[in-house]
Amino acid sequence: MAENYKYTPQDFKSDQEVKWCPGCGDHAILSAVQRALPEVSNALNYDIERYVFVSGIGCSSRFPYYMKTFGFHGIHGRASAIATGVKVANPKLSVWQITGDGDALAIGGNHFIHAIRRNIDINILLFNNEIYGLTKGQYSPTSKLGAITKTSPFGTVEHPFRPGELVIGAQGKFFARSIDVDVKLTTEIMVEAAKHDGTSVIEILQNCVIYNDKTHSAITDKENREDRTIVIRHGEKMVFGKNRDKGLILSGISLKVVTIGEGGFSMDDILTHDAFAPNPGVHMMLANMEYPEYPVALGVIRNVKDSTYDDNVRDQVLDVMKTAKIKSVDDLLHSGETWEVK
Amino acid sequence: MSKQKQVLELDHVVVRFSGDSGDGMQLTGTLFSDASALFGNSVCTFPDYPSEIRAPQGTVSGVSGFQVSIGTKKVNTPGDYCDVLIAMNPAALRANAKWVKAGGMIIVDADTFNEKGLQRAGFKTDNPIEELKLEDYKVIFADITNLTKESLKDSGLDMKSIVRCKNMFALGMVYYIFDRPLNYTEHYYEVKFKKKPEVIEANKKVLKDGYNYAGNIQAIANTYTIPSSTTIPKGTYRNVNGNTATAWGFIAASEKSGLPLFCGSYPITPATEVLIELAKRKDLGVKTLQAEDEIAGICTSIGAAYAGNFAVTSTSGPGLSLKSEAMGLAVMTELPLVIVNVQRGGPSTGLPTKTEQSDLFQALYGRNGECPMVVIAASTPSNCFDFAFTAGKIAMEHMTPVVLLTDGYIANGTEPWKIPSMKDFPAINPPIVPEGTEGYMPYARDEKRLARSWAFPGKKGLEHRVGGLEKDFIKGSVSHDPINHQKMTDIRAAKVERVKEFIPEQDVFGDKEGDLLVIGWGGTYGHLLTAVQKIREEGKSVSLCHFNYINPLPKNVKEIFGHYKKILVCELNMGQFANYLRMNFQEFNYNQFNKVQGLPFTVVELVDKFNKVLEGK
Ligand SMILES: Cc1ncc(C[n+]2csc(CCOP(=O)(O)OP(=O)(O)O)c2C)c(N)n1
Ligand code: SF4
Ligand SMILES: [Mg+2]
Numbered sequence: 006m007a008e009n010y011k012y013t014p015q016d017f018k019s020d021q022e023v024k025w026c027p028g029c030g031d032h033a034i035l036s037a038v039q040r041a042l043p044e045v046s047n048a049l050n051y052d053i054e055r056y057v058f059v060s061g062i063g064c065s066s067r068f069p070y071y072m073k074t075f076g077f078h079g080i081h082g083r084a085s086a087i088a089t090g091v092k093v094a095n096p097k098l099s100v101w102q103i104t105g106d107g108d109a110l111a112i113g114g115n116h117f118i119h120a121i122r123r124n125i126d127i128n129i130l131l132f133n134n135e136i137y138g139l140t141k142g143q144y145s146p147t148s149k150l151g152a153i154t155k156t157s158p159f160g161t162v163e164h165p166f167r168p169g170e171l172v173i174g175a176q177g178k179f180f181a182r183s184i185d186v187d188v189k190l191t192t193e194i195m196v197e198a199a200k201h202d203g204t205s206v207i208e209i210l211q212n213c214v215i216y217n218d219k220t221h222s223a224i225t226d227k228e229n230r231e232d233r234t235i236v237i238r239h240g241e242k243m244v245f246g247k248n249r250d251k252g253l254i255l256s257g258i259s260l261k262v263v264t265i266g267e268g269g270f271s272m273d274d275i276l277t278h279d280a281f282a283p284n285p286g287v288h289m290m291l292a293n294m295e296y297p298e299y300p301v302a303l304g305v306i307r308n309v310k311d312s313t314y315d316d317n318v319r320d321q322v323l324d325v326m327k328t329a330k331i332k333s334v335d336d337l338l339h340s341g342e343t344w345e346v347k
Numbered sequence: 348m349s350k351q352k353q354v355l356e357l358d359h360v361v362v363r364f365s366g367d368s369g370d371g372m373q374l375t376g377t378l379f380s381d382a383s384a385l386f387g388n389s390v391c392t393f394p395d396y397p398s399e400i401r402a403p404q405g406t407v408s409g410v411s412g413f414q415v416s417i418g419t420k421k422v423n424t425p426g427d428y429c430d431v432l433i434a435m436n437p438a439a440l441r442a443n444a445k446w447v448k449a450g451g452m453i454i455v456d457a458d459t460f461n462e463k464g465l466q467r468a469g470f471k472t473d474n475p476i477e478e479l480k481l482e483d484y485k486v487i488f489a490d491i492t493n494l495t496k497e498s499l500k501d502s503g504l505d506m507k508s509i510v511r512c513k514n515m516f517a518l519g520m521v522y523y524i525f526d527r528p529l530n531y532t533e534h535y536y537e538v539k540f541k542k543k544p545e546v547i548e549a550n551k552k553v554l555k556d557g558y559n560y561a562g563n564i565q566a567i568a569n570t571y572t573i574p575s576s577t578t579i580p581k582g583t584y585r586n587v588n589g590n591t592a593t594a595w596g597f598i599a600a601s602e603k604s605g606l607p608l609f610c611g612s613y614p615i616t617p618a619t620e621v622l623i624e625l626a627k628r629k630d631l632g633v634k635t636l637q638a639e640d641e642i643a644g645i646c647t648s649i650g651a652a653y654a655g656n657f658a659v660t661s662t663s664g665p666g667l668s669l670k671s672e673a674m675g676l677a678v679m680t681e682l683p684l685v686i687v688n689v690q691r692g693g694p695s696t697g698l699p700t701k702t703e704q705s706d707l708f709q710a711l712y713g714r715n716g717e718c719p720m721v722v723i724a725a726s727t728p729s730n731c732f733d734f735a736f737t738a739g740k741i742a743m744e745h746m747t748p749v750v751l752l753t754d755g756y757i758a759n760g761t762e763p764w765k766i767p768s769m770k771d772f773p774a775i776n777p778p779i780v781p782e783g784t785e786g787y788m789p790y791a792r793d794e795k796r797l798a799r800s801w802a803f804p805g806k807k808g809l810e811h812r813v814g815g816l817e818k819d820f821i822k823g824s825v826s827h828d829p830i831n832h833q834k835m836t837d838i839r840a841a842k843v844e845r846v847k848e849f850i851p852e853q854d855v856f857g858d859k860e861g862d863l864l865v866i867g868w869g870g871t872y873g874h875l876l877t878a879v880q881k882i883r884e885e886g887k888s889v890s891l892c893h894f895n896y897i898n899p900l901p902k903n904v905k906e907i908f909g910h911y912k913k914i915l916v917c918e919l920n921m922g923q924f925a926n927y928l929r930m931n932f933q934e935f936n937y938n939q940f941n942k943v944q945g946l947p948f949t950v951v952e953l954v955d956k957f958n959k960v961l962e963g964k
Contacts, residue, residue: 054809076813077680077812079646080673086646091654092654095804115639325630331630331631334599344384345582346582
């Protein structure tokens with residue numbers, strides 16, 4: 006596109022009919038992505054051909070078909086690996102992985118943690134509806150303990166993953182959380198993720214109206230949202246609540262919710278979010294906060310710089326090539342011990 | 348030194364080096380083979396090592412062997428049985444005595460034949476010769492360990508390092524017996540231990556002392572010489588094993604296509620060296636990714652193929668199983684990809700370090716759905732280069748995944764290789780879509796190859812989506828239309844079948860018609876050729892039809908088969924290729940010779956089988 010072309014969300018909409026159930030949280034996420042990419046394009050000077058959307062299998066993984074970008078709808082669980090290959094093959098691309106809680110954390114758990122460990126520069130949007138949507142309602146690795154689903158008629162007996170904990174445990178450098186209904190926040194986080202070099206994981210709490218309706222509603226419903234979630238931003242105080250009178254402090258080795266102006270706590274006592282802190286301690290606590298004990302943290306929880314896999318691969322190749330004696334296959338074939346038959 | 352000894356001329360000899368896995372037998376054998384190749388002989392090697400890195404010392408399970416066959420004329424196998432066996436301990440003798448030709452020579456390190464050593468090797472008496480019934484063999488008990496200690500007592504090396512040189516003493520003895528020059532091996536020490544002059548000197552001294560010792564003892568009555576060949580084509584040569592040749596063939600295809608090479612892979616015996624060789628080649632821009640498992644290995648490669656690299660993935664049997672689903676994805680997305688499977692004994696973990704050809708069906712059919720794929724097989728260590736190149740060419744030009752089958756035997760076996768020149772290799776022209784092409788249709792095809800075209804992300808105007816769901820015949824959008832699925836299934840099959848038009852016709856060694864056509868494929872070539880040559884020398888009407896192109900089969904196969912009274916399919920599995928041929932050409936009657944012992948065929952058993960089939964037994 007022309008240098009000063011301004012992309013609009015419309016530029017990112019494909020001609021394919023969107024086939025998610027009416028009321029599915031995926032619609033809102035799609036629209037957040039289509040709103041975010043023009044902003045990313047403007048911020049980073051990316052043209053549309055630079056974006057690649059890679060997914061696995063699941064309702065959420067249909068996503069690439071609805072984008073007018075390059076797209077790869079892979080196989081169940083393997084999106085992280087496919088996306089890794091795309092990025093290493095051409096590090097200039099802006100690679101986005103779309104994945105469900107089953108796709109990323111059950112069948113694809115291994116690829117997910119290894120992509121994060123390598124810190125390959127891809128952006129992973131994890132649609133967490135705590136259920137297998139596409140296969141019609143079996144529990145997933147994020148389903149709450151005791152959840153009644155088609156394959157757990159008496160309730161699950163297994164402990165769920167907390168995606169943030171898993172990401173940080175795998176040495177993740179970028180973890181953020183949003184909710185499907187907050188298109189504005191999702192858009193804001195996506196732009197941050199795009200700017201971050203390295204694996205970015207955005208967990209999006211998504212509602213599956215058909216098989217797990219209202220699983221997140223305790224925190225996402227409009228009337229309670231401000232009291233039950235906390236949107237954190239780097240450099241800002243961690244306050245929340247309708248009246249913005251509640252905040253987080255560090256008490257001993259744990260986080261604690263206090264009311265500002267009560268019990269002797271003032272704004273000065275409230276923690277300021279440092280998303281750039283390499284030490285994952287507070288980030289882990291923030292990521293693990295669960296309602297009702299805590300508000301659920303939204304926003305960019307962790308955003309730490311480190312070298313990326315794709316840069317390291319490229320640099321190593323360039324480095325070795327600089328002093329290389331072997332410059333062609335002919336050179337290679339003649340390297341080492343050879344002899345002449347005359 | 349050897350004044351009073353007789354020098355006898357031989358045209359072919361087989362030597363087997365064996366010892367504990369820690370005794371350095373692979374290196375010793377390689378040095379002997381390299382020295383012989385440099386001397387101008389034809390050589391063929393067979394490493395035979397245990398899967399345990401360090402099995403209990405001195406036990407039969409820890410024995411590592413390396414067989415070298417050298418000849419004046421072209422040798423195509425490492426030999427069934429050896430003329431000379433070097434056994435560095437009682438276990439090595441026990442494990443390998445059965446591979447020595449009747450009356451052959453056996454050199455043992457006498458110092459290891461003590462009570463403990465014999466016991467560990469499982470001997471019940473203190474007379475291993477009697478126990479193994481080797482009375483009619485020329486067994487030479489040499490005090491190899493002690494002579495090595497004596498030789499190096501002033502070297503300044505510690506005792507452990509000194510003892511470690513004993514394999515070179517043995518090598519020196521073999522050099523004497525077979526009249527090999529020492530200079531090549533001395534040069535090897537100089538390069539290998541560049542920073543350790545004392546180690547260079549020590550090795551040289553031991554080698555020489557072993558050489559002289561052999562010259563002085565009465566037990567070695569004669570020495571032998573294997574004249575260098577005058578028929579070897581002129582040119583520059585090197586040694587190469589199949590895995591290295593495979594890796595280099597991929598790099599060659601990358602160079603000829605102008606696309607960077609990407610390999611996503613997970614280590615597995617005996618395929619790991621392909622990844623290792625590629626990992627070394629950062630100088631040629633090769634990107635290797637050691638993935639978290641085989642699934643990620645192939646999926647990263649598929650991603651890289653989508654993004655415009657020449658992508659390959661390397662593995663062996665169990666890894667191929669893990670890759671199956673993703674191979675289907677590559678078929679469905681019609682992306683170029685080479686999957687090299689270095690076959691080993693199966694099923695399951697099976698015989699990790701031993702050779703077999705039992706993954707043929709898996710390569711042909713081991714996927715869900717109608718999922719045809721090009722399958723080709725290399726047949727010698729050095730032609731792994733050619734077939735890796737060809738696999739890349741077919742994959743990229745026909746936009747299809749290709750399975751390249753090799754096996755543990757050719758992957759680890761080495762042979763001298765007349766170094767080819769890249770200018771003699773054809774160009775590779777993948778159907779890459781130019782930037783800015785308007786109205787790009789991902790699944791539109793060229794008429795000649797039926798290949799769709801390849802549009803790289805990052806190129807303007809080519810945005811499109813691919814994936815594992817069935818796609819519309821032209822547009823590539825998701826389609827569940829019944830007729831479309833039939834059409835797509837048909838065209839994917841037709842595309843693979845079309846490769847037939849681009850591969851060479853099948854050739855036959857021997858007569859164009861006759862009593863018996865021996866059929867083989869892949870890594871059994873050397874043994875089958877040698878056996879067919881042998882039986883033809885006896886005047887029998889036997890020919891060899893050895894396959895490299897398996898799916899699709901060359902055009903003229905049926906025509907060839909019709910010219911022989913009998914057909915015998917020989918393979919290291921229970922009859923997979925025979926059944927495949929039965930399915931394709933039902934009008935012929937196929938005799939089979941199958942073996943799954945983790946070992947190559949022997950020429951003796953092949954000739955025996957040919958005779959039986961000829962006699963109608
Ligand atoms: C190898 C394989 N196993 C199982 C399936 C069936 N399957 C498809 S999607 C899915 C779960 C999807 O759940 P999730 O990843 O949470 O995505 P959602 O549909 O909820 O968005 C399963 C089990 C499959 N397609 N492939
Ligand atoms: S099943 Fe659930 S997740 Fe899938 S499209 Fe419908 S609402 Fe969305
Ligand atoms: Mg889900």
